[in-house]
Amino acid sequence: MAGSPPIKRKRTQAERADIHDLYQRAVQEVDAEIDFVDREFSRIRKRRASLLREDFCGTANTSCEWVRRRRGNRAVGVDLCSATLAWGVANNLSRLRPSERERVTLLNRNVLDPGPAGRGVDAALAMNFSYWVFRTREQLRAYFGAVRRSLAKDGLFFLDFYSGPDSLRITRERRPLRGFTYIWDQAQYDALTGDYVCHIHFSFPDGSRIRNAFTYHWRLWTLPEIRELLSEAGFTRSIVYLEGDDGKGGGNGVFAPAEVGENCPAWLAYIVAEK
Ligand SMILES: C[S@@+](CC[C@H](N)C(=O)[O-])C[C@H]1O[C@@H](n2cnc3c(N)ncnc32)[C@H](O)[C@@H]1O
Structure with a gap:
């Protein structure tokens, strides 16, 4: 018996969307992030960084931006989630030129143990507060210690931070x-x-x-706790860069070294820790 043909329902915008693509467009600003890392590394160390490790790299968007910047740049991305790394390979690394792609290495590992391919790096990055996944002082100190050991002699560790009432x-x-x-x-x-x-x-x-x-699932850390733990893990100095305000209650995207912090309702910072 012939039935009526099934009505094909149009898929919703949510069904057609890709969460990693939306995340990258909404959350990340990898060019500004790499501008900051490149500029501050050169300013502090009087040389250019070439080997960068992106911890909690997810789709390795930042690693891709790093290798696009200069021919000598190499990036190592580390993430526990193989599916997210695979998305990054298919959608971000695939957009690089072959000569850029061969300078990105992705490691499906825990950042606590990046392994030999993750050592000797000029700059290690932990962005978008991903390191808050470590919820005790012991765990976070162990992570900071692992980062410090994996840096080159004059390496720097870059983190971001969010706080305020x-x-x-x-x-x-x-x-x-x-x-x-x-x-x-x-x-x-x-x-x-x-x-x-x-x-x-x-x-x-x-x-x-x-x-x-x-x-x-994070712990909401305070900035003094983070700086104390960096110091306990052996970092010799940490510099805090606070974001300036745009005069309308928001941030202006410009981060400058600060010694005191105003108690704004919400504020963002970068921290740079020296080995
Ligand atoms: C918030 S995303 C960060 C994405 C990207 N780094 C950014 O700046 O937007 C957090 C990522 O950390 C990864 N992750 C969580 N714990 C980890 C660990 N111990 N080692 C490696 N990756 C981890 C997750 O798989 C996830 O892809």
Whole structure:
């Protein structure tokens, strides 16, 4: 018996979207990040960095930007998630020229033990607060110690940092972008332990959504704790670069060394630690 043909439902924008692509467009600014790393390394060490390790590299977007910058640049990306690394190979490394691609090495490993291919690096990077995955002083000190041991003699460690009273609030921030809205969800904060659960959601003009595209189980650290642990792990000095403000309550993307910090509602910083 002939039935009526199945009605083909049009897929929603959420169903057609790719969470890694959305993440890169909403969260990352790899050119600005690499501008900062390249400039500050040259300023502090009076030479140019060439070997960079991107810890928690995910899709290795930053590593790709690094090798695009100069012919002598090499990058090593380290991440535990093989599926995310594979996405990076298919979508980011594939866009590099062959001469650039051969200068990227991806390691499917724990950052606590990057192995021989991750040693002797000029600059190690831990960005987008990924190192907050280590939730005790012992774990974070062990990670910082592993980074320090894997740096070249004059190597530098670059981290980013987020704080301010707003970071403690259970709140959602929505940022409309081209074709979708990025939603940063500070979902849980345990005042006793500092445990912090955040999600990234995406919503689309057709009303569809991707809930919990990414979830992070972190500890919300303070900046003095991070600097103390860097020092305990053997780093000789840490410099804090605070972001300037745009006069409208937001950041201006310019990071400058600071000795004192104003208690803004929310603020971003880079930390550079010297071996
Ligand atoms: C927030 S993403 C960071 C992506 C990218 N680095 C950025 O700046 O946006 C965190 C990544 O860290 C990885 N990760 C978490 N713990 C790890 C560990 N101990 N060793 C290596 N990678 C880890 C996850 O697989 C995930 O891809």
